Amino acid sequence: ETKDAMNCIQKLEALPEDISQLLITTGAAGDLLGKNVFVVGGFVRDLLLEKKNLDIDLVIEGDGILFAEKLNKTLGGKLLSHSEFGTATIILDNDTTLDIVSARREYYEYPAALPKVEKSSLWNDLFRRDFTINCMAIQINSNGFGKLIDYFGGLEDVQNRKIRVLHNMSFIEDPTRIFRAIRFASRLNFEIDRETNNFIIEAIKGNMLSKVTDDRIREEFIHIIEDENISMSISLMNSLNIFKAMHSSLMITDDTIHKLSNIDSSAKEFSRFSNGSIDKRELIITQLLHNIPINKLSEVICKFINYRIIMTNVEMALQHKENVYNILMKEDVDKLTLHTILSQHSLENLIFYYNDCHNSYIKHYIMYYMLNLKNVKISITGKDLLDLNIKPGPIYKRILDETLKAKVLGKIYDKTDEIRYAVELYEKIKGEDDV
Ligand code: CTP
Numbered sequence: 514e515t516k517d518a519m520n521c522i523q524k525l526e527a528l529p530e531d532i533s534q535l536l537i538t539t540g541a542a543g544d545l546l547g548k549n550v551f552v553v554g555g556f557v558r559d560l561l562l563e564k565k566n567l568d569i570d571l572v573i574e575g576d577g578i579l580f581a582e583k584l585n586k587t588l589g590g591k592l593l594s595h596s597e598f599g600t601a602t603i604i605l606d607n608d609t610t611l612d613i614v615s616a617r618r619e620y621y622e623y624p625a626a627l628p629k630v631e632k633s634s635l636w637n638d639l640f641r642r643d644f645t646i647n648c649m650a651i652q653i654n655s656n657g658f659g660k661l662i663d664y665f666g667g668l669e670d671v672q673n674r675k676i677r678v679l680h681n682m683s684f685i686e687d688p689t690r691i692f693r694a695i696r697f698a699s700r701l702n703f704e705i706d707r708e709t710n711n712f713i714i715e716a717i718k719g720n721m722l723s724k725v726t727d728d729r730i731r732e733e734f735i736h737i738i739e740d741e742n743i744s745m746s747i748s749l750m751n752s753l754n755i756f757k758a759m760h761s762s763l764m765i766t767d768d769t770i771h772k773l774s775n776i777d778s779s780a781k782e783f784s785r786f787s788n789g790s791i792d793k794r795e796l797i798i799t800q801l802l803h804n805i806p807i808n809k810l811s812e813v814i815c816k817f818i819n820y821r822i823i824m825t826n827v828e829m830a831l832q833h834k835e836n837v838y839n840i841l842m843k844e845d846v847d848k849l850t851l852h853t854i855l856s857q858h859s860l861e862n863l864i865f866y867y868n869d870c871h872n873s874y875i876k877h878y879i880m881y882y883m884l885n886l887k888n889v890k891i892s893i894t895g896k897d898l899l900d901l902n903i904k905p906g907p908i909y910k911r912i913l914d915e916t917l918k919a920k921v922l923g924k925i926y927d928k929t930d931e932i933r934y935a936v937e938l939y940e941k942i943k944g945e946d947d948v
Pocket of ligand 1: 641644648687690
C-alpha cells in the first residue's frame with residue numbers, strides 16, 4: 514500500500530498546477546471538519562492512465578453539503594446543493610466540476626449465512642459502482658494525501674487493460690452497464706474480461722435490456738456514438754447481439770463497421786463544406802440503418818435517437834437513396850436537376866451517399882454539387898416582391914423558384930440581377946395570364 518501511495522502522489526503532482534492545488538485545498542477543507550475526503554471513480558481511473566479529466570468526484574465520510582459550503586468559501590465557484598440526496602456540485606470558472614457525495618457507514622448483509630459486517634462508508638460507496646477500474650479512491654486529506662484505496666483490484670485491471678465487474682449481479686442490477694462496458698472498452702482500448710463478458714451474454718439472453726426504458730437505451734447509445742472508437746463499440750454491440758435485441762431487422766455488416774472506422778476522417782474531410790459542424794451521430798445512424806427495409810425505417814430509427822432533425826434527415830437519406838442514385842448514375846445530369854434533387858438533403862446525407870455509392874458518376878456529381886451549387890441561394894424574399902408591388906399569392910413561390918433556378922444556371926449573379934429577373938418574370942407571367 515505504501516508503494517501505491519507513493520505512486521499516486523507523483524501522479525497527483527504531475528497534474529496541471531491548478532488541479533493539483535485544488536485537490537490539496539479540498540483535502541484541507543476535510544481536515545478542518547475532521548473528515549476523510551477521497552477523490553473517486555473516473556478521475557482516479559484517468560489519473561492512472563494519464564488521461565485528462567475535469568470531472569472530480571469526491572466522497573466525504575460526513576455531511577457532504579456542509580463540506581461543500583465550507584470548501585466553496587475558499588473556491589468561490591458556483592455551488593448547487595441537493596439536500597434530499599446529501600450531494601452537492603461546485604462548478605469552477607475553468608470548467609472543472611466537483612461532485613460531492615456523502616458516504617455513510619452501513620451494515621452490509623452478505624448473502625449465505627455470514628454475519629452482518631460493518632464496512633467502511635467508502636467501501637460501501639465504491640461497492641455500488643460498475644467496474645473495478647471505476648471503483649478506486651485516492652485520499653486527499655493532508656494526512657494520507659495520495660493514498661490509493663483499491664478494494665477490488667482496479668489497479669491491476671488498469672495495468673492489464675480489463676473491464677471487470679465487481680460481482681455477478683452487476684448487469685442484472687443495472688443493465689445499462691452493458692453499454693458502459695462497451696463504451697469504456699472502446700474508449701480506453703481495454704478488453705472486456707471473459708467472465709464479465711459472459712455475464713453480459715447471460716443478461717442479454719435473459720432479456721434484461723427489455724427492462725430498460727427506450728429513453729435510457731437511446732441515452733446510452735448516444736453516449737457510445739459520441740465517445741471515441743465507435744467502430745469498436747458497434748462491433749462489440751453486434752457480437753453481443755445487442756442490435757438484434759434492439760430490433761429484429763437490424764443487420765450490421767463488416768462493411769458498415771469498416772465505414773464507421775473512417776467516420777472521423779470523413780467528417781474532417783467534408784468539414785470544409787459546412788459552416789457549422791458535421792453531426793457525426795447522423796452519419797453513424799444512417800450508416801447503421803442503411804439496409805433496413807424502408808417500411809421498417811421509422812420504427813427502427815426511434816430506437817436509436819429521438820432528435821427530430823436527425824430522424825427526419827436519416828429517413829430522407831435512406832428513403833431517397835435508390836432514386837438519387839438512379840438519377841445521378843447517368844453521364845449528362847444538368848445543374849438544375851442536380852440542384853433540385855440534392856438541395857433537399859442535409860450535408861450529412863450527401864456525405865453518406867458519397868461514401869456509400871460505388872459509382873464514379875454519382876461521386877462526381879455529389880462533389881460537384883458540394884463545391885459549386887450547395888451554397889447558391891437567392892437574396893430576394895417575398896418582402897422584395899411586395900416592395901415591387903407584386904400582389905401576394907402562389908405567384909411568389911413561382912417567381913422565387915424560377916429566380917433560384919436562373920441563379921443555379923449562372924444566368925444571374927447578385928441581388929440587382931435577381932430583382933431585375935423577378936420583374937421580367939412577373940411581366941411575362943402577367944402577359945401570359947392576360948392572353
Ligand atoms: N456508475 C455505475 N453504474 C452506472 C453509471 C455510473 O456504477 N450505470 C458509477 C461508475 O462507477 C462511475 C460513477 O458512477 O465511475 C460516475 O458515473 P459517470 O460520471 O457516468 O462515469 P465516469 O466514470 O466519470 O465516466 P466518464 O469518463 O464517461 O464521465
